[in-house]
Amino acid sequence: MQTNIGRLIALGLISVSAAHVAAADVIQGTVTDASGDAPLQGAIVSVDGINRSATTGRYGDYRLSDLPPGTYSVSVSYIGADPVSQTVTIDGADTVLDFTLGSDVRYLDNILVVGSAAAQAGAINQQRASNAIINVIDSDGLGNFPDTTVADSLARVPGLSIETDQGEGRYVSIRGINTDLIAASINGVRTPSPEDRRGVLLDGVPSDLLDGIEVQKSLTPDVDADSLGGVINLKTISAFDRDGRFIRAKLEGAWNEISEEVSPKATLTYSNTFNDTFGVALSVNYQDLRIESHNNEMGEWGLDEDVSPFYFPNDDYEQRWYGINRERIGLVANFDWRASENTDLYLRTLFNNYEDDEVRNKFEFRDLDDAEDGTINETNAVFGLNEVDAEVRARREVRKIQTIALGGETQWGDWQTDYEVSYAYAEEDDSDNHDVTFRFKKIQKAFPEDVTFDYSNPKKPVFSGGALLDAVYDPANYDLDAFEQEFTVNEDTEWTGKFNVSKDSLVGNTPVTWKAGLKYRDREKTRDVNLLIYEDDSINLADYARDSFISGWRLGNPQPTWPDPGLTRQLRGTFGPGDLDEEGSFFDSNGEDYKIDEKILAGYGMGTFDIGRLTLVAGVRFEQTDVNLEGRVVLEDELTATPTKFSNDYTNVLPSVNAKYEFTDKLIGRAAYYAAVVRPAFGEMAPFIFINDDRDEAEIGNPGLDPLEANNFDLGIEFYPTKLSVISAGVFYKDISNAIFPATFDIADVPGSVDLSGIPAEFLNGDDTDGGEIEEISTFINVGSSKIMGIEFNYVQSLGDLTSALDGFLLSGNLTITDSEATLPDGRDVPFLKQSDTIWNIAIGYDKGPWDLRVSANYRGDYLDELVAPNLDRMTNDRTLVEASAKYKINDNMQIYLEGKNLTDEPEYYYFGDERRLSQYDEFGTTVVFGARLTY
Structure with a gap:
């Protein structure tokens, strides 16, 4: 092939x-x-x-x-x-x-800026000129919003929504396609993932390091076809973005109302050109972010069908306090050399180090299924407590992302070539942490009275119970249940080489640019999990508790500050061999390990035809994939881990057509079709097998998964009525084959597409006399045809173009409405994971004289977060974030600013099937940012 x-x-x-x-x-x-x-x-x-x-x-x-x-x-x-x-x-x-x-034009931020108007103009022009369907955030668009992360900035692009972590944007969805099914690049180099998935975290890369962001929603043949939703390309600075020397310093502080701490952030950017032939651009960013969040969660809900059916909590209830210190260090060093009149060379590098130093105190009321033995209804339960846990996790997670690209362009008359060799590396090191749980056991024997659990307000349930709760909040009643230390490292490495050649020519009187190219990608993904679990019930919590409760706690029940992470850290290295839980440590340390080598050879040919008012880009891309996978079959009771291997190869032929038609100078129509292929996530196709004989179940990866394939269609219209405005509308449709969903089967119902040959025969022989018969299989499967469809609207307007009375005012807004459907093996129809049916953004700004003001709102509708069961699937509730910024230019070199994030103190809420059934509720508070920029 x-x-x-x-x-x-x-x-x-x-x-x-x-x-x-x-x-x-x-x-x-x-x-x-x-x-x-x-x-x-x-x-x-x-x-x-x-x-x-x-x-x-x-x-x-x-x-x-x-x-x-x-x-x-x-x-x-x-x-x-x-x-x-x-x-x-x-x-x-x-x-x-x-x-x-x-x-x-004067420089106030990453590139040329005259405030918000210039950012809008830059984005609109790039979108108008493109032969594909794209959205652009100009660099001042990043600077004009109070964004810490790239994900936060992308939330304002039509059709994009984000998943947050501790209030910060982390993952991005394009048109309802979740982050594992879209692609991200840095300067065109595919960004690796430090997690055990394909989806890229976009909370680690500071937006201050970027020159702009482009989201390409319709693919052309010269773009990797590994995305169902689109490609996010992060562009870093270049010296030739400006003429001569440029220096910018930025210093700011962020104050959060819950943590009540100021978090510093600083950026220094320098670029210069020498003799108009050599350019150097450097940017370094540092942030020490200190935040706090308050959380409570419910494990599961059960259905009571005796008289009037209703759901009640029947697993556990947890409260969690998070104290988080996130340190980000980013460096960009880019070099451009105009080696001759015909050849430009470049070296582009990015290094990003993200340290998430987190303390989590968890207080957990266990075994709420005992409520069935008490008095329960739809809003409260009265029952006896069984067990309560007090837990602390102290974790320092270090993530690194590095990209290096060396390449250039050469022009020979009508021929042009570009070439590049790149290296990308991501790592997540989770080896500096401990998790310690103390448990208050057999409560009902010592305290036979009942407690009342009131969940009439599902976001903030409340326990009441007098003397029994006094005992629950006494650390002397808790003994050590488990002390865990984890040493886990994920690594993702990719080497890439590519070569493209293009030629301008005439076919008859039609100008045509022909283009062809080859690309080779060699990617290795490894996951190495190591966990040590120790048990010693002679250790009492009273020796590891200092203060009593979290001050300013926002949820329904008091939240202890114990166990104290500083005191429990002293337990590291104190346990003897007899304290080790060998079975649990072995099982958890071996089952998730894997190594995956993925090689992709791609080639394409295409032509760009200028046919009067019609511009047509058509061609085909070929991608051959060769993947080798290594995992383990882990038997819990036998303490054995047997290596397992699997290989696969396949070829995809991927045509695409993009058309742009200029009806008038102000009215443009667009249409596009492209085929795409997305390989299964690493954690889905890794050939692991967990056999948990205590629970009579097995968890297995599925190396036989087919890649997702999609035919994507777009149709749109753009109108540019005034000097700085655009009104656009578009529809899109995606016909998807082989979508991947998690699934659990009774052993008799496992489909033939799931390979069970790696499971020892004695676990499948139907004879439970050996004590290990498997009754249930959890895995990942391909489903049949799935569909995503939607409509997008976008409006950007300089109001001064409409009337001089509104000179300086800017208005922008967009709306995306989507629908999707996939059919599970049990016949149930569900929407795509992470897809919101409605997303909108609106912003009003004023940019005139020394003032640049803006207020914005971003809405994301609810979406399916995780499959559980009919009426109990985990959903993420809708959310509206309101933000504002005010900038004042003191002179041509100095600007000060004040910004506000989450001004309405919007929480995040997850529920099981119905908003009355809590899954998770988080509060993050409002953040105020103040700072200054100095530019020369």
Whole structure:
């Protein structure tokens, strides 16, 4: 198959060279603001009278080739600035023609900025000029919102929503497609994942290190096809984004109302160009974030069917206090060298270190199923307590992401090549932690009275019970149940090489850019889990408790501060061999280990056709995947871990077509189709088998999973009615095959697609006399056809274009409505995981003179978070976040600002099937950010 792909690419290159080529006269140059220092990306340069146009790139550069001799009027269109034209005569030689537009632009943030208006203009122009369906956040769009993480910034893009962790954006969903099914890149290099999945955490990369973000929703053949929803590309700074030296320092503090601490953050950026041929861009960012959150959770709910059916809590109830210190250190070092008139070379590097130092105190009321023996109804239960746990986890998790890309571009007349070798590495080190649980046992024997559990307010349930609760809150009643230490490391490494070649030509009178390329990706993913569990019930909690309760606690019941993490840390290394739980330690240390090698060879061919007002990009991509997997079969009772291996290979043919039609200069229609393939998540296809004989169940990975495949369709319209505005609408439809869902089966009902050959025969022989017969299998399966469909609206308007009375005011808003359906093996129809049916954003701003003000709101509807059972699936409730920022320019070099996050103190709520049934409730509080920027 590799040979076949090579032949296809070679055939494409021969076709390119055979195309009819006219005279190779060229107009090239740059488009900048009036200062000449700030390049404008996304400007459209057109040659009047003939069907020729080009779009400026990142550095404001453009190139028009194959022009017949003559005299032409060349014009530039850029939303937010008046058009500019120049007359030029082509006489057989290359012509340099530069343009300047608009007013003088000053630097206040990552790139050229005149406040919010410039950010809006930059984003709109890039989206308008693109031949694919994209959304852009210009760098000042990052600076204009109170965003700590990239995920927070992306929440404002049409069709995107985020999952949060401790109030910060972490994972991103595009059009209802969860993070494991979309792709993220840094400067075009696929970002590895430090977790045991494909989804990339976007809370570790500080937004201050970026120059902009692009979300590509329709794929072209020259883009990796490993995404059902789209590709998020994070662009870091380049020295050639500006002319000459640039220095910016940023210093800020963030105050959170729950933690009542100020968290410092600082960024220093430097770039310079030397002799217009060599550029250096450096940026370093540091943040020490201190936050606190208050949480309570319910384990499960059961159904009482005796008289009037209702659900009641029947597992456990937990309260959790989190004290978190997140330290982020980021570094970007980029070097650009214009080695000759025809060749540009670059080295782009990013290093990010994220340390999550977390203390979690958990207080857990166990075995609430005893409520069935008491008095229960839909709002409260009266029963006797059985066990209560007091637990502390002290964890220092270190995550690293590194990308290095070395490459360049070379122009030979009408031919252009680009090439790159890249290295990407991610690591999650979870080896500095301990988790210690103390338990108050056999409560009913010593305290036979009942407690009342009132869950009429499902978000904040309350226990009451007099003397019994006094005993529950006495640390002397708790003895050690387990002390756990974990030493787990996840690593993700990818080496990539790619080569692309393109050629401008004429086919008849139609300008065509032919393009073809090859790419090779070699990825290795490893997970190594090691857990030690110790037991010694002679250790009493009273010796590991200091203060009594958390002050300012927001939930229904008091929250103890014990066990104290500083005191329990002293238990590390004090246990003897006789205290080790060998069976539990062995089982948990071996079952999740795996190593996966994934190699992908891709090739493509495509053409970009300028047919009058129609621009058509069409082609096909081939991807061959070769994967080798290693895991273990773990038997709990025998303390054995047997290596298991699996391999697979497959090839996908992936066509795509993107069309853009300019009805008028202000009205553009778009249509797109592309095929995509997403390989199973690593934790889903790893060939592990856990056999837990105590519970008569097995958990197994499924290395035989098929990759997800999708046919994606888009149709949209864009209208640019005034100088700085856009109104757009679009519909999309995704027909998905082989979607992957978790599933649990009785042993007799396991489908043939799940391979049970790795399970020893004695566990499947139907004879329970050996004490190990498996009754239940939990695994991952492919389901049949699934569908996602939706509609998007977007509106951006400079209100000053409508009336001079509103000069300086900016309005933006977007709405996405989606629907999805997948059918599980039991016949149940469910929506896609993590898909919100409604997402909207709205922002109003004022940008004039020294002031830049903005208020924004972001809404994300509820979504399916986890499959449990009919009427009991875990759902995430809808959420609206309100934020604001005020910036004041003291002079051309100094700006101060004040920002507010989560101004309405919005919590996050998860529930089981119905909002009356608590799963998880978190409060994070409001955060106020204050700071200053100094720019030269």
